[in-house]
Amino acid sequence: MPSPTAHAETSSPGWWRYLAITPHQQIDVEDGFADEHGTPNTDMPSMRMSFFFESTATGSRFRSVTRLHSLDAMEQLVAMGMMEGMRSAMSQIDDVLADLTTFAAERGTHAQLLNDTTVRVSRVVRGTPAQVWRAHQEPACIQRWLTGPDGWTMPVCEVAKAVGDRYRYEWASADGAQRFGFEGALLESHAPHRAVTTEQMVGTDGPATRNELTLVPVQGGTLLCIVITYPSTELRNMILGTGMTVGMEASYARLEQELAAA
Template sequence: MTIRSLDTDPTALTLTIVADFPVPVHRLWDAYVDPRQLEAFWGPPTWPATFTRHGFRPGGRSEYLMTGPDGEQTFGYWQFNSVDPPHGFEVLDGFAHADGTANDQLPTVRTVYAFEESTLGSLVTATSHFSSAQEMEQLMAMQMVEGLREALGQLDGVVTDESTYSASHIAQLQYLTDTVIRISRVIRAPIDKVWAAHHTPELVRQWMLGPDGWVMTTCDVAQQVGESYRYEWETVEGTDRFGFTGELLAFEAPYHFITTERLLGVEGASTTNEVNLAEVSQGTLVTTVIEYPTTELRDVVIDTGMVSGMEDSYSRLESNIVAF
């Protein structure tokens, strides 16, 4: 990585940094789209970042925390104003409280990212726009420039290490907090087909089966916010029937949906499942963030083999999606 320029303009209230990377534009773009890769460079080395939400789409929102060497935490968010794959995006970058709400006592910056081909491979230009000279001075005093330098330096290591995400096509589990996990999987297919496979009953029945030997007996898909869904499965022998139900809380085709989820026949609090679909160079990245009411329930569910079952389903989806 080579930083071509780093300019502050107190009159225009901007900070602009331009850097070259020896990789194609799509490789840089993927690093910002994929929260696993974004976490590897966004926080300073001693304050690594965790993105508990990453809505990389127009109008979407990302929320993250950074954890210091002594366990202290700070919180931030991105509110996406625009997204133009793979050429650029614009966000409002602000500080947040622990619950993800904006901390209006600290400055918010509008940052525009632009990606283009260069003689070395690709070029990223990040231009931060400040609301006032006072806020610009405040953020400079908080070592904003040093933070950007460190982030770009770590980004270089992410995009040039081909082995780091070579297994990105296998469902990957990550623990984000004591009660929140993320499962990520790249599906080698266009986003519209992956979205349809999640929301068309006759397609859902073909792939959302977990390990071999199961059939889906009930597939009532919620299509509008406020509607309930119900999924049930049993073995091919007709035994061990189980299922889930819940409510559709958010729905934005073809990028985003949120549901609650509760095991049929079991009383108690439900989980909240947020699914984001994003276009990456090798297909569609599907990230599912699940929030459990307790750490104990989280562990019980994971110990059932949930992630391997999801991988079996995703593998089946990827194998058959051409026919969908």
């Protein structure tokens, strides 16, 4: 990720190493510089950054503490524009949160292009994160709601239960004339808020997408976001052109009905 020591008009590649996470309270990372390929630059100083999060009567208070190995290292980074870079980064937090609020207000399934290969799909689902998470884990439940447009069924639903496990989903048209599926591996799982998987069409050898699912509580339900990174712009455009979000909206509407019945 770009280093906070960069001036607004320049680019400075860097890296983060997560050291400790206390959910909703604190994140500790080691931060350093890198070359254009992501290789750490050992000629430049690294630092330890601690981020603190506190609830207030009107929102949240965010506090960042940076520790360097020496006074010389601090003076070097300050001279390079570290303070200006951090102020610029922090000033964008409200805009990011407002962006998420916009997604929540829209209610329906919405896709936003983040860059040439990445898409963020979002929808507010009426239910708690724990309920939505569970609906993504139980095969019998998944087969009732994750069926896309009317007229399709989900005869195969093999769920990955632990990191490293593989999953496989297959769909079939009601008349049996059409059938397709996706499979992949579970890379990360942090119930009930985040899961990362790979995904590729069954029977193909092409590169997989990377899908990052997050569930965040919001007023009225849970903000479900899936950030999908495709191997190429061409594949991204082809998948979006199939009406992907229309099928996803039909599934999420069905999911809400499932949660309401439960």
